Amino acid sequence: MTFFAVRHLTMAFGGLKAADAVSFEITKGEIYAIIGPNGAGKTTVFNCINGIYPPTEGSIIFKDRNIRGLSPDRVAKAGIARTFQNIELFSNMNTMENIMLGRHLFMKTGLFRGGLMWGKKSFAGKEEIENRRRVEEIIDLLELQTYRNKFVGALPYGIQKKIELGRALAAEPELLLLDEPCAGMNAEEKQDVVFWIKDIQDMLGITILLIEHDMHMVMDISDRILALNFGRPIAEGSPAEVSAHPEVLAAYLGTEEAGDAPASAGAGRRPA
Amino acid sequence: MDMKRSYYEDIRLFPSCVTVFWAVVLLAFLLAYPFLFKNYYVYMANYIAINIIVVVGLNLLVGYTGQISLGHAGFYAIGAYATITLMSLAGFPFLAALICAGLIAAAFGFLLGLPALRLEGPYLAIATLGFGVTITTIIGRIEMLGGRQGLHAPDLVIMGYPLDTDRQFYYLVMIITVLLVLFARNVTKTKVGRAFIAIRDAHIAAETMGVNLVLYKTMAFALSAFYAGVAGGLYAFVLRFIEPGLFSLFLSVFFLTMAVAGGLGSVMGPIAGAIVLSFLDLQLRNILSIPYVGDWLRHLSASYFSLTGVSNIQFIVFGAILIAIMLFEPLGLYGLWIRTKKYWKTWPF
Ligand SMILES: Nc1ncnc2c1ncn2[C@@H]1O[C@H](COP(=O)(O)OP(=O)(O)O)[C@@H](O)[C@H]1O
Ligand SMILES: [Mg+2]
Numbered sequence: 001m002t003f004f005a006v007r008h009l010t011m012a013f014g015g016l017k018a019a020d021a022v023s024f025e026i027t028k029g030e031i032y033a034i035i036g037p038n039g040a041g042k043t044t045v046f047n048c049i050n051g052i053y054p055p056t057e058g059s060i061i062f063k064d065r066n067i068r069g070l071s072p073d074r075v076a077k078a079g080i081a082r083t084f085q086n087i088e089l090f091s092n093m094n095t096m097e098n099i100m101l102g103r104h105l106f107m108k109t110g111l112f113r114g115g116l117m118w119g120k121k122s123f124a125g126k127e128e129i130e131n132r133r134r135v136e137e138i139i140d141l142l143e144l145q146t147y148r149n150k151f152v153g154a155l156p157y158g159i160q161k162k163i164e165l166g167r168a169l170a171a172e173p174e175l176l177l178l179d180e181p182c183a184g185m186n187a188e189e190k191q192d193v194v195f196w197i198k199d200i201q202d203m204l205g206i207t208i209l210l211i212e213h214d215m216h217m218v219m220d221i222s223d224r225i226l227a228l229n230f231g232r233p234i235a236e237g238s239p240a241e242v243s244a245h246p247e248v249l250a251a252y253l254g255t256e257e258a259g260d261a262p263a264s265a266g267a268g269r270r271p272a
Numbered sequence: 273m274d275m276k277r278s279y280y281e282d283i284r285l286f287p288s289c290v291t292v293f294w295a296v297v298l299l300a301f302l303l304a305y306p307f308l309f310k311n312y313y314v315y316m317a318n319y320i321a322i323n324i325i326v327v328v329g330l331n332l333l334v335g336y337t338g339q340i341s342l343g344h345a346g347f348y349a350i351g352a353y354a355t356i357t358l359m360s361l362a363g364f365p366f367l368a369a370l371i372c373a374g375l376i377a378a379a380f381g382f383l384l385g386l387p388a389l390r391l392e393g394p395y396l397a398i399a400t401l402g403f404g405v406t407i408t409t410i411i412g413r414i415e416m417l418g419g420r421q422g423l424h425a426p427d428l429v430i431m432g433y434p435l436d437t438d439r440q441f442y443y444l445v446m447i448i449t450v451l452l453v454l455f456a457r458n459v460t461k462t463k464v465g466r467a468f469i470a471i472r473d474a475h476i477a478a479e480t481m482g483v484n485l486v487l488y489k490t491m492a493f494a495l496s497a498f499y500a501g502v503a504g505g506l507y508a509f510v511l512r513f514i515e516p517g518l519f520s521l522f523l524s525v526f527f528l529t530m531a532v533a534g535g536l537g538s539v540m541g542p543i544a545g546a547i548v549l550s551f552l553d554l555q556l557r558n559i560l561s562i563p564y565v566g567d568w569l570r571h572l573s574a575s576y577f578s579l580t581g582v583s584n585i586q587f588i589v590f591g592a593i594l595i596a597i598m599l600f601e602p603l604g605l606y607g608l609w610i611r612t613k614k615y616w617k618t619w620p621f
Binding site: 050052071072073075076077081082084088089090091092093096097100101102104105107109110111113114115116117120124125127128132167171 | 282283284455456458459461462463464465466467469472473476477479480481482483484491495537
């Protein structure tokens with residue numbers, strides 16, 4: 001069985017091929033990372049998987065089924081959740097309600113049962129309580145208790161990223177897409193995220209597809225890595241293989257982000 | 273740390289004894305109201321309650337789902353005409369006609385929601401505006417609906433009881449208003465309401481969490497139209513005579529104004545907006561007969577403006593009050609309420 005595979009995925013915006021014949025396959029239970037300089041097409045690949053962009057060519061296989069062309073809500077229903085590079089939270093809801101949105105697909109309360117909710121014994125009342133309890137577990141896991149009833153719009157960036165992670169987890173996905181989960185975080189927060197990602201993989205058994213800029217982190221937690229440049233895959237394999245690949249080195253040294261250069265990853269400090 | 277005993281606490285209707293107390297006070301006041309006030313004020317209460325229904329429904333669409341509508345007078349008209357027609361031509365009893373009228377309006381709301389899936393902001397505003405204007409124009413040309421002449425409402429009898437005065441109609445209007453407000457409130461606290469807000473705040477994220485945009489956007493339109501339709505049906509019996517001119521673009525704008533001035537995105541805000549602005553709307557019509565103020569305005573107009581302009585003074589005062597509300601508190605009356613509530617906390621306990 002193919003758990004997840006992208007085959008010859010191409011996404012063209014006018015003349016620009018943001019993703020150009022990208023192919024990779026993920027086995028169930030692993031952490032797979034996509035790296036590459038800014039503008040390499042990483043987020044574009046995610047957007048195609050989610051059904052936000054219609055791919056120009058190629059197929060996206062999830063559990064032996066081609067999900068290319070499904071609308072984003074159908075992709076979610078199939079079992080794929082995600083977080084965004086530029087936070088996409090519901091800024092006028094509090095933390096609890098934001099994560100409750102992750103429970104959307106599990107809830108059956110419609111307009112009538114919701115509108116006629118009468119007390120905690122009603123169908124809608126019971127369902128709310130049950131799902132809020134589930135969300136509370138996620139709040140505990142991510143240590144978000146302090147922010148539970150706060151509107152998310154005004155919360156610190158790192159906290160917002162965590163809430164987004166919580167919302168995606170609430171959907172109990174089989175495949176979780178994380179678009180730069182550590183971007184804009186300080187060292188301590190990054191460390192926390194690394195732990196959680198490992199926990200999510202170990203304890204919840206969720207397969208993770210990750211985009212990350214911080215090379216130390218990517219090298220540390222990923223089982224396999226795909227490197228993109230100008231929309232094209234330039235290397236694929238284990239962290240050691242990819243970080244030693246000449247084209248990857250060139251692509252990274254070619255950008256200003258010398259600090260992120262994979263060459264330093266092997267020798268550099270690693271999060272636990 | 274925040275210990276949670278019951279997760280129902282976040283969504284319950286009466287989170288504390290204080291709210292129960294105020295709900296009882298409000299209910300007692302609503303019950304006693306027709307005995308405390310003159311006929312005109314009972315008529316006014318009916319008018320305000322009907323506006324509350326429209327604005328609460330409109331707010332589900334505009335405030336919660338983030339879709340603008342400048343066409344709600346159209347749904348209101350559909351509700352008014354459908355109720356009367358179903359009663360006088362098809363012999364429906366009033367409540368059945370009212371519910372059917374709401375559903376007919378909802379069907380139109382659903383249809384208007386379809387193009388709205390592809391339109392945003394100003395484009396949606398124009399599309400809905402076009403809808404509202406078209407509906408009244410079409411109604412004005414249908415002979416069966418009275419054309420430009422208008423329609424008279426038939427006699428109103430509910431389970432054998434005739435309701436011919438404002439006082440008798442009052443209780444029916446209030447029951448329907450309270451039920452519809454509670455329904456809307458519950459919707460906003462459960463799955464559907466959360467999906468609405470999610471669409472407003474970040475529709476792409478909402479979709480990737482499993483919210484079906486087509487379903488929920490059209491649902492918001494239909495639900496909102498249902499409220500306007502039911503309100504229109506009631507309005508027909510407050511006036512007892514309807515004609516297309518009543519359902520102008522100005523009315524759509526007025527509905528939207530009440531929602532915005534009250535504070536979008538809450539249930540209480542639009543209610544406050546509907547009460548204050550409907551009250552002002554009725555009272556300012558008589559502004560020139562207020563002692564001193566009326567004379568002063570007449571004098572002002574005679575010395576600086578044209579004398580004929582004075583008849584529009586109500587709109588100018590109305591506009592000035594609106595600007596003041598929005599300047600003073602951009603969140604509308606609801607923002608004001610939140611601040612007051614913080615100040616008083618749990619008074620009187
Ligand atoms: N919706 C879009 N329309 C046009 N160009 C786009 C769009 N989305 C992404 N691109 C372009 O595609 C390229 C890859 O972008 P992206 O996938 O966001 O890169 P990355 O996430 O790797 O930094 C960029 O050149 C970007 O400008
Ligand atoms: Mg990106």
